[in-house]
Structure formats: C-alpha cells, structure tokens
Amino acid sequence: MLYTVTLNPALDYVVHTPMLSPGSVQRAYSATLTPAGKGINVARMLVELGKPVQAVGFKAGWTGDAVEEAMKALDCAGPFFSLGEGQTRINVKLRHGEETDVNLPGPPVTPDAWLQLMHWAASVPVPGDTVVLSGSVPPPLGEEAYAAILVLLAPGVRAVVDAEGDLLRQTLPYHPLLIKPNREELSALMGRKMDGEDDIVRSARNLHRAGARNVLVSLGGDGAILVNEGGMWQRKAPTVEVCNTVGAGDAMLAGFLYGYDETQGNEAKKLSAALDWGIAAGSATAACEGIADAEAVRKLLAG
Numbered sequence: 001m002l003y004t005v006t007l008n009p010a011l012d013y014v015v016h017t018p019m020l021s022p023g024s025v026q027r028a029y030s031a032t033l034t035p036a037g038k039g040i041n042v043a044r045m046l047v048e049l050g051k052p053v054q055a056v057g058f059k060a061g062w063t064g065d066a067v068e069e070a071m072k073a074l075d076c077a078g079p080f081f082s083l084g085e086g087q088t089r090i091n092v093k094l095r096h097g098e099e100t101d102v103n104l105p106g107p108p109v110t111p112d113a114w115l116q117l118m119h120w121a122a123s124v125p126v127p128g129d130t131v132v133l134s135g136s137v138p139p140p141l142g143e144e145a146y147a148a149i150l151v152l153l154a155p156g157v158r159a160v161v162d163a164e165g166d167l168l169r170q171t172l173p174y175h176p177l178l179i180k181p182n183r184e185e186l187s188a189l190m191g192r193k194m195d196g197e198d199d200i201v202r203s204a205r206n207l208h209r210a211g212a213r214n215v216l217v218s219l220g221g222d223g224a225i226l227v228n229e230g231g232m233w234q235r236k237a238p239t240v241e242v243c244n245t246v247g248a249g250d251a252m253l254a255g256f257l258y259g260y261d262e263t264q265g266n267e268a269k270k271l272s273a274a275l276d277w278g279i280a281a282g283s284a285t286a287a288c289e290g291i292a293d294a295e296a297v298r299k300l301l302a303g
Helices: 038-049 061-073 111-123 145-150 165-169 183-190 197-209 248-262 267-286 294-302
Strands: 002-006 010-016 030-036 053-059 077-082 089-095 099-102 130-134 158-162 214-218 224-228 231-235
Touching: 002 038, 010 061, 030 038, 030 061, 038 053, 038 061, 038 130, 038 248, 038 267, 038 294, 053 061, 053 111, 061 077, 077 111, 111 145, 130 145, 130 248, 145 165, 158 248, 165 183, 183 197, 183 214, 197 214, 197 224, 214 248, 214 267, 224 267, 231 267, 248 267, 267 294
Parallel strands: 002 053, 002 130, 010 089, 053 077, 130 158
Antiparallel strands: 010 030, 089 099, 214 224, 224 231
16 A cells, blocks of 8 residues: 655635735636645645555644545545644735745644554554655654654665755665655755765765665756656656646656656666656646546656
C-alpha cells in the first residue's frame, strides 16, 4: 500500500477575478473549494492514475471533516486524527492573470493526536509499503517531526519526503527512498543560489551522500533532474500553456511513484520510466485548473 501523510491539510479556495486592485472591492467570476495540502494532492493524482493509496492526516472542525469526506469520496481516506479544537486551514488562491496565494497556518496539533499518528506509523505500514511525508507542519511540531515518524516505520517500509529546510535535512540519516526538493528549496538547503545545471547536480549528489537514496529536483518549466549512486537522469518539460502551478510538483511526485511501481525491469529502467511519468503528471497539472486527469497525463507521456 502507498500512504500519504499530510500533517497540515487544507481546503484551497481558488478565486478568479479579472484583475486585482488592492484597497478596492473585487468581483470574482468563479471560485472552487477543493481539498489540498501536498500529501492530499499526491493522493489525488495517484487516484487519477488508478494507484491504490490512503491519505492520512489531521483534521479539525467542519473544514477538516470536509477534507476527510472529499478523500472518502475518492475512496482513498486513511485515518484523519482529530485535533479536537480549531479548524483545518483554508488557503486563498487568487487568480487574476497572475497567481497570488495566501496560505494560512494550521491549527495546533494536540499531544493526543500526535500520539495517535505515532501509533499508526509504528503499527500500520508493513515492509514493501511506501509512506510519503510532504508539506509543512503545524505548531507546535518542529523540524524533527518527519524524522520522528521515520524512526518508527518498520524496516522495509519505503519513505519519500517532500519538505523544506531542516524538516527535510533531519530525515536524511534514515535513508529515504526519494526526496524531492525544487530549485528554490535546494538553494536554501545549500545556502546559495544554484548556478546552472552542474551546480544542481553537485548539490543533489551532496544530499545523496548525506543519506537520500534518490534525489529528484523539480525545475518547473525546465523539467527535472534525478540523481543517485548509479548516475543522473534529466528530462525537459513538454511545452504547455500554464494555467495553474499549484499542485504541479505534487503531481510530479505522484507520477514518479506510479511509474516506479508500475514499471518492470532493473532499477535504472524503473527510475527512467518514473521520471517520464513524473514529468507528464506535473506538466499536465500545470496546464489545467486543479489536478490533471489520467487522460491528459497519458497524452503528454505519449508525446
């Protein structure tokens, strides 16, 4: 089984306006409210591709119930542990020819809810399963939160991490199967701006030496680079008309995992196919509103 863990889920309220003029009344012509958070997005893309997955996370208030019900409707809801008080956050995404995002903090995680999640991590995933840890963490959880989960996973459970800064760095000693920084996150980890593709590859190799088995660097419209002990793979992104970049990186990660699991052959063949699937899923999602459907992904994959 493949699990995604979203410690800070959300509802994304995407509002379309013809223009944005601060300090004045705006009139929107459309709006949507969808479940979100990086792990939620990964799960939604996997469902589109037909991959069994369970989304796990925290919930609070009616907004948390709405996220859980949406995942139940997709038949991919794992346990959502209740925080008791507060509301799962609503992020506001303004679309006015540009993308303006207002991401809110999540409600505090209670000790009881954290213990429930720890018990799940220690008892549910079994060898051969994959656990994806992605996105930010709500208070009072700190930069050790993902490492605290990884230490409890049974031997043989594959871990995938998509996070920023020390939240990601502290997972490296546990040798995750895959980490997925983007260009900006890689720059922050290295403490400098990336100076071209060679610098990206060198930096990714540093993260590999620090413990990550595979390092997938997403580069937006420039595609992606994958580095491991066996070598380096690079893919350019197909040319698409970008509609919305929110969730594109999550879709890439989902596509990568789907391609990796569904491809037969040696490790190099699996990784190469996974990168193709990841690029197709990320690009298809960037070209639509929300998470792309499987038909759009397969169309890009076929070229």
